Amino acid sequence: MQQFTEPRERLLLGPGPSNVSPRVIRAMTLPLMGYLDPTFLKVMDEMTELLRQVFRTSNEFTLAVSGTGTSGMEAALVNMLEPGDTAVVGTHGLFGQRIADIASRCGANVITVSAEWGKTLDPMEIEKALKDAGQVKLLAVVHVETSTGVVQPLAPLAEIAHNNNALFLVDAVTSLGGVDLRVDEWGVDICYSATQKCVGSPPGLSPITLSPRAVEVLRQRQTPVQSFYLDLLQLERYWLTDRAYHHTASMSMIYALREALMIVMEEGLEARYERHQRNADALKAGLATLGMQPLAAKGSQANPLTAALVPDGIDEARVRRSLLGEYGIEIGGGFGPLAGKIWRIGLMGESSQSSHVLTLLHALEVLLAREGLEIASGSSIAAAHQVLAGG
Amino acid sequence: MQQFTEPRERLLLGPGPSNVSPRVIRAMTLPLMGYLDPTFLKVMDEMTELLRQVFRTSNEFTLAVSGTGTSGMEAALVNMLEPGDTAVVGTHGLFGQRIADIASRCGANVITVSAEWGKTLDPMEIEKALKDAGQVKLLAVVHVETSTGVVQPLAPLAEIAHNNNALFLVDAVTSLGGVDLRVDEWGVDICYSATQKCVGSPPGLSPITLSPRAVEVLRQRQTPVQSFYLDLLQLERYWLTDRAYHHTASMSMIYALREALMIVMEEGLEARYERHQRNADALKAGLATLGMQPLAAKGSQANPLTAALVPDGIDEARVRRSLLGEYGIEIGGGFGPLAGKIWRIGLMGESSQSSHVLTLLHALEVLLAREGLEIASGSSIAAAHQVLAGG
Numbered sequence: 001m002q003q004f005t006e007p008r009e010r011l012l013l014g015p016g017p018s019n020v021s022p023r024v025i026r027a028m029t030l031p032l033m034g035y036l037d038p039t040f041l042k043v044m045d046e047m048t049e050l051l052r053q054v055f056r057t058s059n060e061f062t063l064a065v066s067g068t069g070t071s072g073m074e075a076a077l078v079n080m081l082e083p084g085d086t087a088v089v090g091t092h093g094l095f096g097q098r099i100a101d102i103a104s105r106c107g108a109n110v111i112t113v114s115a116e117w118g119k120t121l122d123p124m125e126i127e128k129a130l131k132d133a134g135q136v137k138l139l140a141v142v143h144v145e146t147s148t149g150v151v152q153p154l155a156p157l158a159e160i161a162h163n164n165n166a167l168f169l170v171d172a173v174t175s176l177g178g179v180d181l182r183v184d185e186w187g188v189d190i191c192y193s194a195t196q197k198c199v200g201s202p203p204g205l206s207p208i209t210l211s212p213r214a215v216e217v218l219r220q221r222q223t224p225v226q227s228f229y230l231d232l233l234q235l236e237r238y239w240l241t242d243r244a245y246h247h248t249a250s251m252s253m254i255y256a257l258r259e260a261l262m263i264v265m266e267e268g269l270e271a272r273y274e275r276h277q278r279n280a281d282a283l284k285a286g287l288a289t290l291g292m293q294p295l296a297a298k299g300s301q302a303n304p305l306t307a308a309l310v311p312d313g314i315d316e317a318r319v320r321r322s323l324l325g326e327y328g329i330e331i332g333g334g335f336g337p338l339a340g341k342i343w344r345i346g347l348m349g350e351s352s353q354s355s356h357v358l359t360l361l362h363a364l365e366v367l368l369a370r371e372g373l374e375i376a377s378g379s380s381i382a383a384a385h386q387v388l389a390g391g
Numbered sequence: 392m393q394q395f396t397e398p399r400e401r402l403l404l405g406p407g408p409s410n411v412s413p414r415v416i417r418a419m420t421l422p423l424m425g426y427l428d429p430t431f432l433k434v435m436d437e438m439t440e441l442l443r444q445v446f447r448t449s450n451e452f453t454l455a456v457s458g459t460g461t462s463g464m465e466a467a468l469v470n471m472l473e474p475g476d477t478a479v480v481g482t483h484g485l486f487g488q489r490i491a492d493i494a495s496r497c498g499a500n501v502i503t504v505s506a507e508w509g510k511t512l513d514p515m516e517i518e519k520a521l522k523d524a525g526q527v528k529l530l531a532v533v534h535v536e537t538s539t540g541v542v543q544p545l546a547p548l549a550e551i552a553h554n555n556n557a558l559f560l561v562d563a564v565t566s567l568g569g570v571d572l573r574v575d576e577w578g579v580d581i582c583y584s585a586t587q588k589c590v591g592s593p594p595g596l597s598p599i600t601l602s603p604r605a606v607e608v609l610r611q612r613q614t615p616v617q618s619f620y621l622d623l624l625q626l627e628r629y630w631l632t633d634r635a636y637h638h639t640a641s642m643s644m645i646y647a648l649r650e651a652l653m654i655v656m657e658e659g660l661e662a663r664y665e666r667h668q669r670n671a672d673a674l675k676a677g678l679a680t681l682g683m684q685p686l687a688a689k690g691s692q693a694n695p696l697t698a699a700l701v702p703d704g705i706d707e708a709r710v711r712r713s714l715l716g717e718y719g720i721e722i723g724g725g726f727g728p729l730a731g732k733i734w735r736i737g738l739m740g741e742s743s744q745s746s747h748v749l750t751l752l753h754a755l756e757v758l759l760a761r762e763g764l765e766i767a768s769g770s771s772i773a774a775a776h777q778v779l780a781g782g
Binding site: 004005007009012016017019020025026029031032033034035037038040042043046066067068069071073074078101105106194196202203204224225226227228229230245246247248249250251252255256258262332335 | 396397399401424431437458459460461489492493497617618619636637638641644646653726
């Protein structure tokens with residue numbers, strides 16, 4: 001038998017997973033229980049109640065799908081869409097495109113409204129698409145595009161969706177717990193997320209919440225949901241009502257998520273958003289001194305994920321390899337049209353720490369100098385320090 | 392904020408999850424890494440190589456789906472079936488029915504061959520169904536029906552499938568690692584399982600393996616797979632070939648599964664099957680003295696899961712509640728036509744221990760006596776002891 005490869009301690013400053021609290025790691029080691037054990041059912045109830053608080057919703061229909069974030073995306077779409085339905089999908093990055101891909105696998109008529117990768121979607125174009133299309137079942141957008149670091153304002157789009165009698169579906173994979181998100185106040189009908197970004201738990205579950213309006217549409221479906229595993233009315237029966245067996249829940253992941261959500265609420269949502277903002281601001285101040293600008297315009301930069309333009313002439317893959325190999329720091333590269341052009345730096349959940357900002361800037365200074373970039377030594381760290389010190 | 396409910400230590404002798412080794416729990420606490428970190432990719436390779444050994448296959452196409460067992464079932468079906476295909480499905484329990492349900496959600500023409508719950512499927516009936524149907528894409532059966540404790544002989548069915556030019560799909564959720572299973576030797580084309588039964592890991596992943604023939608059929612598909620999350624050719628690109636991003640893998644679960652599979656191979660497959668057999672035999676000897684017979688006939692009783700007929704006049708739900716509340720032992724009840732009539736006692740993976748057999752029989756003796764059953768005190772334990780001692 002071969003020797004096992006030992007996982008390494010990493011500072012995870014990429015697009016996710018992010019680092020998690022030792023409390024969350026410890027929660028994973030709690031004893032396994034039967035999926036219908038009354039004590040375990042209480043754990044599930046506590047987890048869903050905390051999820052409602054973090055989603056800022058009173059939606060009864062709130063649970064976690066047993067899969068990673070993409071399974072939540074798929075659950076949302078296969079349940080809400082029936083063959084022949086029309087969906088308007090905002091695409092300004094990989095994950096909007098993925099929504100469109102999955103919606104078309106549901107047999108929906110998919111109308112995409114695109115923006116350049118790195119820009120926000122234009123509400124007027126979306127409104128026009130909804131009006132032109134006639135009867136639209138849902139409007140779907142990504143709150144924080146993990147491929148570009150852009151945050152999309154949601155409230156105006158919710159209004160447009162509702163004015164056109166469409167449901168409003170939001171991908172909050174990279175925003176939940178790190179960026180202001182108000183499911184009820186803004187009128188989001190379907191919202192899903194993941195655990196390994198700003199929520200602070202390992203990957204493996206996908207939280208999802210449905211407004212009463214979305215639940216009503218779901219109950220009125222004419223055709224069976226094409227997925228049994230992701231059939232939300234069956235998941236509702238297990239999580240929220242009859243406690244009927246559907247599949248064996250992943251206890252360890254549920255323990256971890258409950259603990260992570262508790263940590264979120266102990267910190268407080270506003271304080272947590274502010275922490276993500278402060279550290280992102282410090283990072284950007286530091287990057288600016290290294291000649292690196294964010295891809296996104298001011299005002300649409302997502303705090304959990306900064307997509308920074310790689311300086312000209314730098315071998316970005318080599319720098320990332322050195323960051324990982326020499327410093328144990330992971331950051332991400334770009335996808336699609338942005339491959340080779342951006343670095344995606346995540347400061348999410350536990351990974352959003354002032355010390356990590358300084359550590360990363362230090363390593364980047366060394367490696368970029370090695371690549372031949374002229375740098376005033378320590379300049380980026382000093383700039384970040386100034387922001388962190390309240391300058 | 393409410394107090395958290397503390398999970399309890401349980402002796403898990405139900406239909407799964409089963410208890411896991413402390414080594415597996417510890418593996419879950421290994422550091423999270425990026426999903427494309429070269430070190431993590433090595434961990435994935437080691438896991439798939441161990442999986443091949445446990446499946447007894449040389450299938451290159453072997454990986455773990457990021458969901459529980461039912462996600463593996465769905466992955467197998469949505470990838471292999473296209474709308475209009477014909478599938479013959481053996482149904483003699485809940486999970487065979489579930490296969491038929493999912494296959495019909497794929498738009499397939501589903502022909503079920505049924506047997507009474509508790510009996511095996513009749514190969515001649517299956518052969519007739521295949522011949523009558525003409526062109527059949529696949530034959531699907533459950534190896535060990537978790538709802539009935541019946542083990543279905545596979546080799547004759549594989550021959551029938553192949554003679555009729557159909558793929559042979561097997562649900563090995565409750566058999567992998569606990570019951571003799573030879574994917575290559577028997578000619579199984581698609582086989583999926585779960586982690587929380589005889590493999591000895593927490594629930595959260597679904598191992599799956601495809602024969603070259605099945606992969607070829609998959610590559611020839613005319614229509615897109617209806618699920619993006621479970622699209623096996625995309626999962627292949629992440630797990631086995633290009634290392635292209637598809638979704639964020641659940642590192643903690645992969646660490647746990649790798650460790651559990653290593654434990655399986657350290658014990659040895661034959662030794663492990665024998666342990667499952669010996670403890671199941673001891674359990675059944677003990678149950679017999681309490682007047683409890685297995686639902687399944689001799690020769691078709693699955694060692695990992697004994698479905699025992701509840702003695703007349705016993706309130707089975709009350710006994711199970713007392714087992715859990717007073718002894719911390721979980722066993723399962725029956726589903727569907729067997730609700731209230733059977734107990735499902737799992738001796739799977741780490742939970743298959745001689746000490747657990749004795750502990751359970753002791754508790755059952757006490758509780759059944761309380762229910763008014765006349766029992767020669769200690770008789771069941773003595774009978775089990777005799778089997779365990781090699782009597």
